[in-house]
Amino acid sequence: xxxxxxxxxLKGRPAFPFETIAVAISxxxxxxALLAEAKRISxxxxxxxxxxxxxxxxxxxxxxxxxxxxxxxxxxxxxRINWMDGNPVDTILKLCKLNVVDLLILGALRKENLLxxxxxxxxxxxxxxxxxxxxxxxxxxxxxxxxxxxxxxxEDSPKSPHTINTALYLAKNFNVGEITMVKETHIxxxxxxxxxxxxxxxxxxxxxxxAEEEEHELTSMLDKCDKDDIKINERFIKGKPGFAIxxxxxxxxxxxxxxxxxxxxxxxxxxxxxxxxxxxLEDLPCxxxxxxxxx
Amino acid sequence: xxxxxNDLLTLLSSxxxxxxxxxxxxxxGRKIKLPVVMGELLCGILLGxxxxxxxxxxxxxxxxxxxxxxxIALDGLTQLSVIMLLFVAGMEVxxxxxxxxxxxxxxxxxxxxxxxxxxxxxxxxxxxxxFKFEAHNKLVYALFFGIAMxxxxxxxxxxxxMDLNIFKTEVGMMxxxxxxxxxLTGWLLFSLVxxxxxxxxxxxxxxxxxGMILGFGLFMLVIGKxxxxxALPWIQTKLSWPGGVLSICLGFCFLGATFTEYIGLHAILGxxxxxxxxxxxxxxxxxxxxxxxxxxxxxxxPLFFVSLGLKVNFIQNFDPLLVLIVLFLAVFCKLLGxxxxxxxxxxxxxxxxxxxxxxxxxGAMEIILGTLALNAGLIDEKMFVALVVMxxxxxxxxxPLMMYFLGSSERKDKKLKPS
Numbered sequence: 001x002x003x004x005x006x007x008x009x010l011k012g013r014p015a016f017p018f019e020t021i022a023v024a025i026s027x028x029x030x031x032x033a034l035l036a037e038a039k040r041i042s043x044x045x046x047x048x049x050x051x052x053x054x055x056x057x058x059x060x061x062x063x064x065x066x067x068x069x070x071x072x073x074x075x076x077x078x079x080r081i082n083w084m085d086g087n088p089v090d091t092i093l094k095l096c097k098l099n100v101v102d103l104l105i106l107g108a109l110r111k112e113n114l115l116x117x118x119x120x121x122x123x124x125x126x127x128x129x130x131x132x133x134x135x136x137x138x139x140x141x142x143x144x145x146x147x148x149x150x151x152x153x154x155e156d157s158p159k160s161p162h163t164i165n166t167a168l169y170l171a172k173n174f175n176v177g178e179i180t181m182v183k184e185t186h187i188x189x190x191x192x193x194x195x196x197x198x199x200x201x202x203x204x205x206x207x208x209x210x211a212e213e214e215e216h217e218l219t220s221m222l223d224k225c226d227k228d229d230i231k232i233n234e235r236f237i238k239g240k241p242g243f244a245i246x247x248x249x250x251x252x253x254x255x256x257x258x259x260x261x262x263x264x265x266x267x268x269x270x271x272x273x274x275x276x277x278x279x280x281l282e283d284l285p286c287x288x289x290x291x292x293x294x295x
Numbered sequence: 296x297x298x299x300x301n302d303l304l305t306l307l308s309s310x311x312x313x314x315x316x317x318x319x320x321x322x323x324g325r326k327i328k329l330p331v332v333m334g335e336l337l338c339g340i341l342l343g344x345x346x347x348x349x350x351x352x353x354x355x356x357x358x359x360x361x362x363x364x365x366x367i368a369l370d371g372l373t374q375l376s377v378i379m380l381l382f383v384a385g386m387e388v389x390x391x392x393x394x395x396x397x398x399x400x401x402x403x404x405x406x407x408x409x410x411x412x413x414x415x416x417x418x419x420x421x422x423x424x425x426f427k428f429e430a431h432n433k434l435v436y437a438l439f440f441g442i443a444m445x446x447x448x449x450x451x452x453x454x455x456x457m458d459l460n461i462f463k464t465e466v467g468m469m470x471x472x473x474x475x476x477x478x479l480t481g482w483l484l485f486s487l488v489x490x491x492x493x494x495x496x497x498x499x500x501x502x503x504x505x506g507m508i509l510g511f512g513l514f515m516l517v518i519g520k521x522x523x524x525x526a527l528p529w530i531q532t533k534l535s536w537p538g539g540v541l542s543i544c545l546g547f548c549f550l551g552a553t554f555t556e557y558i559g560l561h562a563i564l565g566x567x568x569x570x571x572x573x574x575x576x577x578x579x580x581x582x583x584x585x586x587x588x589x590x591x592x593x594x595x596x597p598l599f600f601v602s603l604g605l606k607v608n609f610i611q612n613f614d615p616l617l618v619l620i621v622l623f624l625a626v627f628c629k630l631l632g633x634x635x636x637x638x639x640x641x642x643x644x645x646x647x648x649x650x651x652x653x654x655x656x657x658g659a660m661e662i663i664l665g666t667l668a669l670n671a672g673l674i675d676e677k678m679f680v681a682l683v684v685m686x687x688x689x690x691x692x693x694x695p696l697m698m699y700f701l702g703s704s705e706r707k708d709k710k711l712k713p714s
Contacts, residue, residue, distance in 0.1 A: 156463065187462065188471065189453030191581065192387045195588035206457065213463075240391075243577040264397040272517055275391030279577075 015133060015162040015293050016169045018103040021047040024054075024092050024126070027061055032068055033140035034107045039072050041105065041135075044173050049079040050099055054091045057083040089125045101132045108136040110284045117271065117282060124281050127290055128266040133166070136288045139255070147287065150179040151254040153245045154218055159260040162293035164225050167258045170289075171230050178231040180252065183218045184244045185210065185236055211236065242279030250285040257285060261292040302364035309358050309369060310598065316342065317597040330451060330690050332659045335597050336683065339604015345611075359605050369602070376599035377663060378566045379591045381482070382548040384660065385570020386584065387449050388475050390516075396472040399640025403469055403633060404476035407654050408445050410632030411625075412484075415444030418624060425620060427675055438488045439668055443682060444628045446481040447474045448658030448690065455656060455694040459701075466646055466701065469637060470653035478660070479571070483508055485664060486555075486564035492671050508560060512568050515551070520572045527578035540583045541590070544573050563667065600659070603666055603683070612676040613684075621681040622688055629655045629689075649700040656693035661686035 023038040025031060035051075042049040053061070069079065084091045096104055108123040117124070127134050139146075152167045154160050164181065171179055187210055194203045214236055222232060237244045249257040262277045270278050280288060320341075321334030341347060348355040360366045393400055419426055419437035428436040452474045456462040462471075490504045530543050551565030573579060634651035642650065665682035668674045674682075 188389050188392055189387050189449065190457075191584040191588045192383065192450050192592075193454045193457055194585065195383075195592040238581060240577045263395075270391075270394055273390040273394055273575075275395055 011294065013100070013102075013294050015291050016102070016166045018045050018047045018133070020050060020099055020101045021045065021103045021105065022050040022052055022092075022096055022099065022101040023105040024052045024088075024122075025065075026053070026055070027064065028107070030107050030140050031064075032071075034105070034137065035068055036072055037137055037140060038105050039074060041103075045103075045170075047102070049074075050095075050101065051079055051081040052084070052092055052095050053081070054084050054086060054088040056085070088122045089129070092122075092126055093129060093131070096130065096132050103133045103135060104130060105135045105137060107140060108138055108284060110138045111282070127281060127288075128262065128277070130261070130290070131292060131294070133261075133292045134290045136284060136290070138284045138287055147174060147255040148176055149253065149255045150176055151245070151249045151252060151257050152179060152181045153257065153259045154181050154183050154221060155241070155260055156217060157260055157263070158295060159263075159291070159293040161221055161224060162295075163258060163260050163291040164221060166289075166291045168225060168227060168230060170256075170258075172228060176230070178233065180233040180235055180254075181218060181222065182235045182237060182245055182248055183214050184241050185214050185238050186240055186244070240275070240279070242274075242276040246280050246283065246285045254286045256287045256289055258289045258291060261290050298364040298368065302368070305358065305360060305363075305365035306368045309365070310372070312342065312358065313338065313601040314594070314597055317601050318593075321597075330454075330658060330687070332596075332600055332662065332690075333687055335600035336604055336662070336687070338597075339601040340609050341604070342601065343604040343606070344608045345604065348608075372595075373599050373602040374562075376591075376595035376602075377666070378552045378562055379545070379548065379595050380599060380659070380663060381563045382545070382566040382570040383588055383591045384449065384478065384482075385567040385572075386574025386587065387453070388479050388571045389575050390475070390479070390571075391575070392468070393472045393476050396468055399637065399642065400469055400472040400476075402640040403636035403650060403654075404473040406636030406639070407447070407473050407629065407633035407651075408477045408480050410635065411445035411628035412441040414441075414628045414631075415624065416441035426678065428673075432673065435488055435491050436673060438484070438491070439673055442481055442485050442488065443661065443664060443668075444625055445477060445632070446485075446657060446660055446664060447477045447629075447654045448656050448660040448686075449474045449478050450660075451656040451658030451690045451693070452653060455653065455697065459694060459698055461697075461701065466642070466649055466653070469640075469642070470650055473633065473636070473650070473654055477654070481660075481664075482564070482567050483512060485667070486561050488673075489561040489563075489667065489671060490559060492673060504560065507558060508564065511555065511558075511560070511564070515568045515572045516575075520575060523572050524576050524578055527573075527576050531578070531580055531583065537583055537586050540580070541586060544583075544587055547573070561667075596659070599666075600662065603662065607669075607676050607679060609680055609683075612680045614677045614681065617677055618681045618684050621678075622685045625657065625685050625689060626655060645700045645702065649697045652693050652696040652700065656690045657686040658690045659686070661689075 021038065021042045023034065025034065038049060051065070065081070069075070082095055084095065092104070095101075104126070106123040106126060109121070112121050112124070123136060127136060150167055150171055152164060154164065167179055170176070194206070198206070218234055222234075235248070237248050239247070245257065245259070257280070259277070259280065266277060274282060277290070317335045317338035320338045321331040324334040324337075325331065342359070344355070393404060416437045419440045420433070423433060426436065426440070452470060453462070456467045456470060461467040486508055487501070487504055491501060527540070531540050534540065534543070548566050548569050551569035552562035553565065555565030556562040574584070630648070630651040633654040634647040637647035637650035638644065662683055665674065665679045669676065669679045
């Protein structure tokens with residue numbers, strides 16, 4: 001059972017700063033790039049780095065990891081490593097909880113094959129269940145440093161101010177001067193409602209009313225945030241939540257898409273009748289940060 | 296039989312009169328915030344045997360003959376209309392909205408469907424004397440009445456929520472989610488009931504029918520939807536706009552209807568499921584959706600609703616006691632079911648009652664349901680009239696009562712309220 005002390009530490013803990021940063025590693029060809037990116041992030045945010053590997057601990061793996069970390073300029077004083085056995089998803093989630101991890105970094109494929117998507121890969125399963133923020137890195141590069149274009153999805157949710165503030169915190173630390181805040185507009189049933197008994201001016205007025213409402217909500221949310229010198233671009237896009245922002249991030253060639261954590265646990269049914277986060281996980285448009293507000 | 300010159304003249308003039316008069320009455324009703332369907336029904340009552348037929352029987356028979364080519368053609372048109380109406384109703388069924396709302400929506404959806412259904416079914420089963428039906432049809436009639444008590448009307452509900460400016464509130468989204476669920480399950484169940492009527496040949500086993508309904512639904516909503524998702528971007532960019540998408544959507548609507556009718560289910564099921572598959576696609580442009588809705592709701596829906604008044608004498612078949620019973624049961628069952636679910640899902644008592652009244656609006660969907668049952672010979676004209684009155688009264692009372700129970704503090708900033 002979770003200790004009361006741990007529960008108190010997690011509940012209500014702010015979404016940022018990212019003091020403890022964990023990275024889940026598998027010994028794949030992308031390991032070096034993943035570690036390099038994790039190091040860069042933890043250095044920039046002054047967080048402590050925790051490596052997690054779920055799988056057999058062998059001499060060969062240890063040596064390879066040690067060499068890689070040395071190459072990146074890190075020795076054992078700069079990071080901790082946890083070697084664990086068991087189910088990768090459950091073990092990683094449990095370790096994140098025990099270590100009060102603020103940000104979990106995972107390497108992820110942009111798109112999974114159909115079967116794997118429905119069954120669920122480790123990275124995607126963790127994204128759906130994690131109780132901390134999760135960064136899915138798709139564009140792993142040997143020479144990192146190109147996360148410059150931030151797109152933030154602002155939803156009608158109490159979580160959104162935390163997500164916006166986390167985006168601003170990251171932007172300040174990574175010297176990003178400009179962020180695009182996007183609000184999706186989706187009014188199911190609008191076409192049906194307008195079809196029968198609205199004159200053209202009435203229909204336009206109603207649409208304009210909804211648009212003004214969206215603008216008002218976004219502006220009032222942004223007014224409460226500490227923006228400093230960061231330039232904020234506001235965008236309003238139409239379309240289904242999740243799908244519209246995915247396309248927007250793709251078309252704008254964003255480096256990082258920042259979104260809220262899901263409000264409920266996403267299950268197989270949510271993948272079959274895809275909505276919200278699942279549209280993004282189905283085809284990651286770029287690196288994705290899922291901010292957990294711990295509300 | 297040959298479709299004569301006179302038949303064509305009769306058909307064209309009757310369709311023209313139906314469209315023009317219904318539009319005029321609907322516009323007059325709109326001024327005092329009455330649903331459009333009320334104007335259309337009133338048009339049918341004025342033009343039908345209730346009024347026009349009583350005063351000018353010869354002219355009435357000449358314009359709306361009971362036999363012959365013109366009558367067959369008009370019947371065909373109304374059949375097409377109801378199929379298209381179910382297609383556009385399906386287009387607004389977005390299951391993701393139900394899934395997104397989580398636990399509270401699940402409770403509300405479930406209880407607002409199940410409790411009215413069980414109560415409606417039970418009343419027919421245990422008090423059959425209140426209703427008129429053939430003894431061998433007891434089960435089917437009870438099932439139908441259960442569905443009639445549980446169904447909601449998504450179009451009316453979304454209009455009410457937008458007018459009250461509560462569409463995007465938690466109450467608004469809850470009512471929408473539950474209405475979507477009720478619509479989906481209600482029409483699937485009704486297809487089963489129609490198949491049980493044995494009006495279509497080929498299927499005798501209820502489990503086989505149920506399996507086919509679920510099989511077709513699942514296939515279209517899981518695999519068919521993926522295919523549509525891939526095809527729509529091509530259709531909308533490579534074919535002429537908006538003609539291409541309009542004809543493909545309606546073409547597939549009729550194809551779906553043909554398929555379900557052919558395998559022994561009712562044509563409406565195919566159209567409804569096809570509507571969900573197209574409407575739920577992320578690639579369907581909002582403009583295309585609007586055009587399809589406009590086309591169906593303003594050309595075919597009036598023909599359908601006016602035609603009801605042409606068939607039934609609303610004065611002769613108005614049974615005040617039956618109307619009161621049906622109205623009371625409908626309001627009581629729905630209010631109990633939906634409010635209980637919302638309350639269990641964590642809503643306050645007043646908000647739960649508001650959810651109940653929101654879902655109580657039956658509108659055009661109830662009338663379509665009643666018409667199909669009447670055409671299938673399941674209900675008589677008196678019950679049909681009672682259902683129509685209930686549908687209209689519940690639609691009119693829904694908005695003001697929701698507003699009363701929500702109170703002004705629950706609604707959003709009035710400055711931004713759309714007209």
